[in-house]
Amino acid sequence: MRSSLRGRRSKSPTPVEPSGQGSEEPAALGEQTLHTLQVLRMDKRTKNLTKRLRPGDIALIDHQDIDRVAGEALVAARPSAVLNAAASISGTYPNLGPEIIVAAGIPLIDEVGAELFEIAKEGELLRIEGGVLLRGDVPLAAGRLLAMDDVVDAMEEARLGLSEQLENFVENTLEFLRKERELLLDGVGVPAIKTDLAEKHVLIVVRGDHYREDLAALRPYIREYRPVMIGVDGGADAILEAGYRPGLIVGDMDSVSDKALTCGAEIVLHAYRDGRAPGLDRIRDLGLGYAVFPAAATSEDIAMLLADDKGAKLIVAVGAHVNLIEFLDKGRSGMASTFLTRQRLAGKLVDAKGVSRLYRSQISTGSLFLLVAAAIITLVGTLAVSPWAGAYWEVLRGYWDNFVFWVQGIFS
Template identity: 60%
Template sequence: MTAPGPTRRGPREPVGPVSGPLRVDPRTKDLTKRLQPGDIAVIDHDDLDQVSAFALVACSPAAVVNAAPSTTGAYPNRGPEILLDAGIPVVDMCGPEVMRLPEGTLAVVEGSELVVDGSVVARGVRLTPALVASQMQDARANLSAQIEAFSQNTMDYVRAERELLIDGIGLPELRTDLTGRYVLVVVRGYHYKEDLQTLRPFIREARPILIGVDGGADALLEQGLRPDLIVGDMDSVSDAGLTCGAELVVHAYRDGRAPGLERVQALGIEDAKVLPAPGTSEDIAMLLADDKGAELIVAVGTHATLVEFLDKGRQGMASTFLTRLRVGSKLVDAKGVSLLYRSRISSLSLLWLALAGLSALVAALLATPGGRAFFGVLAVRWDDVWAWIEGLF
């Protein structure tokens, strides 16, 4: 199923060179926080994933220059295709030296070259729709090897983490009461914007507890919703999200190390809980909701397929597999719900609906003395107008 995103303009090659100031960051998700329309994005991103590509497209850069290969051939990642579909030129495999270019430098992307002050500072491979299609075909041929390695890694982790399914994990006490409540777990993954919009009636009527997983907290804030809980290692949530008043649960390594705790405390937040646990932060959010007595867990933007896990750079999905077994039927995955329930009302249907409403209004007015008097006056006025028109001829 094709992920929704910015309007598809069709693969095309821009005419002539493009120019703009350089924005340089090895972490694409950090770069998109400051990338402005017309900038040239300089990234170092192997196998550019869908979420990162859509985030780049939303910033409307003049071009994307990648120090690394946007597709290594390990699996069929759609990031390069998404950028080209949006009409954004991509120069690939420019080498690590390009990451040392000064931020804000005015540069020109011309063909496969990056030019500064008339000198070529980097040269790579200009991606085209035909080249990307060929890379995807090769990557699909390698997918069977990825499936085998992924399955083996998953089984190894299942054996190592089977206590997660049997005994659960030690969860901290929370001030947020989840007992008997509906819970919405939001990850900034595929379809999250569209699905949150579609789920607005559910959010308005059920008033669920809102849990943002790292950047999912910002996804909620973008929709005008304040998260009740934020769960994660706190590396991709904004300062505004961390200080919005939500209760924080910092996901730590099994040995208790929590790199994100220092950032949280630097913002003056002293009551954050630390939770050492295996697995992903979205798994922890679901386990937390389940253990604290949630009646229903609705997941938005979570990862559950092979390509999604490879997009995230994960070599197995044991924790997700075990988590979904443990949570069971109370988990409802909202992934792609916007595609299923997207409105398809035609103009003719709207016209008939308007006529039906008008007919009902007329019938209601005719059933009252005041309404009948109104239509009687209207009929007299119409006779006067018609007589005037006849008098003109």
């Protein structure tokens, strides 16, 4: 299966379709030219690159099997083109990112080679012609533009080989159970925290698919139950953007802003099973206190296990991974913990993914405004023609005068 995919990729580079610079409409990205100079931004970690990527920039990444989250983050940044040093679709499993990028009208140029990171320079002005990245008239690298037909064909081939990946997923899940059975069954290794979660609702926010819409749809629930909010890495920024404050931040701290880390939330640092914590230096540099949670699980899983161990009454997850394709899309071995974690918490875990699409009011804000305006006009018209209109206006004038007198009394 992989050999056939590689064979199809060995075709000559497809000329790059034009791309725009920051157009609001995704379709417009394919209607302008890339022959003009564009700023190159590059990083081997896609989520780091998207933090500084600006509309119209050329994005250079090294991301084999671009997943959904990475694809959506790149589209949101609106680059003029995405150059990938690796294979965007290796054929290992049907990853969702390339389709998202290509569907948005952003040229995705595949397998330009990792050596480009040594040749090119961050911030320099380059141009693309015919799948070739040029510095002036000097070619730096060449790749193959993935058209939508290419993506669809590659995804279909990947689905044919999905059974092998399912077997690997099951093996990884069993391996995780052997390593972390004490954590899953008895809560061994869960750190002590100051935040009280006992008998409370807990809302865990992950920056996954449709997290903004689902978080907005949960406003009535948040208003009524006031759940303790836990941000998983960048999910803490999502909570702040929605107008709330996280009570806890859980993760390895590689995709959360300093603003979120210093907002007053308690920090639980996700560490490897051997105790190594990639985000430890950053937390110490900021002078923040923290608890360490060593586990082979994902950060969103340890956030759920933490809430459960501390006695949460209900756990609501926003943006978390809920289906098998998403488990595979996030990382085949890394998501082995997710299935078992969800089985452990099945009685109190509620997935809010898609709640924004479950029900949408048919009455728009504009319609409500017109209805209120019509009611006011009707009331005013009725008072105007009523024989008692003068008496009504005198009563209203009296109330108004009393209100003005009361306000003046406060400041006098």
